[in-house]
Amino acid sequence: MDRNEAMLRELHLHPQWKRRNLSKPVVDEQAAIRHAQSVKLLVAPPVSPVHTPSVQQEVEVRDTPALPTEGRISELAKLNWSELKQQVRDCSECKLRADCTRTVFGKGDEKADWLFVGEGPGADEDALGEPFVGQAGKLLDNMLMAIKLKRGQNAYIANIVKCRPPNNRNPNLSEIATCMPYLKRQIQLIQPKLIIALGKVASNALLEKNATLLSLRGKLHDYNGIPLIVTYHPTYLLRSPSEKAKTWQDLCLAVQQFD
Numbered sequence: 001m002d003r004n005e006a007m008l009r010e011l012h013l014h015p016q017w018k019r020r021n022l023s024k025p026v027v028d029e030q031a032a033i034r035h036a037q038s039v040k041l042l043v044a045p046p047v048s049p050v051h052t053p054s055v056q057q058e059v060e061v062r063d064t065p066a067l068p069t070e071g072r073i074s075e076l077a078k079l080n081w082s083e084l085k086q087q088v089r090d091c092s093e094c095k096l097r098a099d100c101t102r103t104v105f106g107k108g109d110e111k112a113d114w115l116f117v118g119e120g121p122g123a124d125e126d127a128l129g130e131p132f133v134g135q136a137g138k139l140l141d142n143m144l145m146a147i148k149l150k151r152g153q154n155a156y157i158a159n160i161v162k163c164r165p166p167n168n169r170n171p172n173l174s175e176i177a178t179c180m181p182y183l184k185r186q187i188q189l190i191q192p193k194l195i196i197a198l199g200k201v202a203s204n205a206l207l208e209k210n211a212t213l214l215s216l217r218g219k220l221h222d223y224n225g226i227p228l229i230v231t232y233h234p235t236y237l238l239r240s241p242s243e244k245a246k247t248w249q250d251l252c253l254a255v256q257q258f259d
Contacts, residue, residue, distance in 0.1 A: 076184075091162070093178045094163075094179070096164070102129045105158075107130050108156030109154055112155050114149060114155045117195060117196070118132060118158075118159045118233060119160055119161070136235045156190055160205045161176060170201055176201075194257060195226055196254060200216075206228060207223065231250035232246065
């Protein structure tokens with residue numbers, strides 16, 4: 001019995017779904033769809049009427065990226081966890097800070113093997129100061145549980161930007177460029193063995209690309225020597241539940257790579 005089957009049996013999920021060829025990183029499409037429909041862990045509560053933008057829309061390009069200075073990058077590279085958190089709390093490098101309630105630094109195991117990176121805080125995250133809460137957070141927790149992870153236990157959750165963009169819009173290129181040094185320092189401190197990029201904005205920011213999510217999924221990428229896998233953002237999955245089967249494929253690829 002392989003690990004995937006053992007996991008499903010332990011969670012009492014039926015019908016049992018088995019990959020016929022473990023060497024293939026992407027499972028059969030129809031089998032994955034049938035499996036995702038039967039796995040309660042990938043089923044989230046109904047979407048609330050509160051407006052949230054699609055995470056697959058293009059990143060807003062309203063101004064030219066302002067690249068951080070070498071001096072700022074080198075200073076951040078010297079900071080430990082507590083110093084970095086304080087730096088983020090006091091940050092006023094871009095206009096997002098003036099419009100948000102609080103910064104959302106990130107949360108989890110600071111020596112985690114798994115790092116999950118989203119786009120930016122929404123209204124719930126801005127209110128509580130923690131990434132991925134509300135319905136999207138519940139779905140992410142279910143995704144973690146499906147691969148035997150738990151928030152705060154061998155998993156760390158962060159975002160590309162630490163402040164909520166107005167009206168939950170996508171952060172623009174300048175805002176991403178300004179905030180990315182914080183995430184890069186977090187990655188240096190965590191030293192994860194695997195990064196999961198959640199959504200197009202996070203994927204393109206980490207990989208420094210301008211590509212569609214479709215072209216990035218289903219393959220292994222590299223972030224400064226760390227394997228990186230791209231999948232859908234939980235908010236998008238709430239809007240498009242039919243894509244959960246593809247997310248299950250991505251999680252299987254992640255587990256296969258980690259093993």
